[in-house]
Amino acid sequence: MVEKTKRATTMEDRFWIGNVLGKVLQRCRKRGLPALPSLVVQADTGMVGMGFNYWLELTGQPQQEDQHALDAFAAEERFKCYQKHALKIPADAKAGFTPLYWDKQSRTRRPTLHQTPEAGAQCASCGTNLPLTGHCDSCD
Numbered sequence: 712m713v714e715k716t717k718r719a720t721t722m723e724d725r726f727w728i729g730n731v732l733g734k735v736l737q738r739c740r741k742r743g744l745p746a747l748p749s750l751v752v753q754a755d756t757g758m759v760g761m762g763f764n765y766w767l768e769l770t771g772q773p774q775q776e777d778q779h780a781l782d783a784f785a786a787e788e789r790f791k792c793y794q795k796h797a798l799k800i801p802a803d804a805k806a807g808f809t810p811l812y813w814d815k816q817s818r819t820r821r822p823t824l825h826q827t828p829e830a831g832a833q834c835a836s837c838g839t840n841l842p843l844t845g846h847c848d849s850c851d
Contacts, residue, residue, distance in 0.1 A: 729762045740769045745791030757812030758782040782808060 720727065732748040739746050746766045752758055756778070763785050764774045775781040790806035833840055834847035 729760070732762060733765055736766050736769060740766075745795055746785070746788040747792060749785040749788035750792055752809055752811060754811075755815070757809045757815050759785040782812070 728751075732751060735748050736746055738744075739748075746763075748766070749759060749763065753760055758778055759782055761778070761781065763781055766788065767774055767781075767784060772784070775784065786806040786808060789809075790804070793800050793804070834850055836850045837847060839847060839849060
């Protein structure tokens with residue numbers, strides 16, 4: 712990339728990438744495209760960063776404080792990107808978390824994007840609030 716742009720930096724990505732992705736989000740919105748930055752995920756989680764909330768702001772949707780809830784929105788946008796730009800996707804393909812996300816998980820059960828527990832849902836065994844997976848991290 713340095714060869715093409717003639718620009719280089721020694722700064723870590725986290726200090727500048729948000730500005731670049733924000734500009735891409737603005738252009739995607741202006742041109743009626745899916746959010747291309749939804750394809751950019753963090754290496755340590757396999758999910759988009761909290762800066763993806765900017766897309767929700769641009770599209771008039773409520774901001775998400777929960778990382779998994781935010782990535783559920785990003786997963787829908789990733790799927791739209793695949794539908795628009797991929798040469799071929801399986802007929803039964805669905806939006807979902809990234810393979811990197813699943814590689815980072817120690818559990819084998821996977822949450823689906825549209826089957827999340829209601830707000831305030833609690834584990835029947837220990838009473839803790841359930842995460843988006845709907846499964847208690849302590850008991851399951």
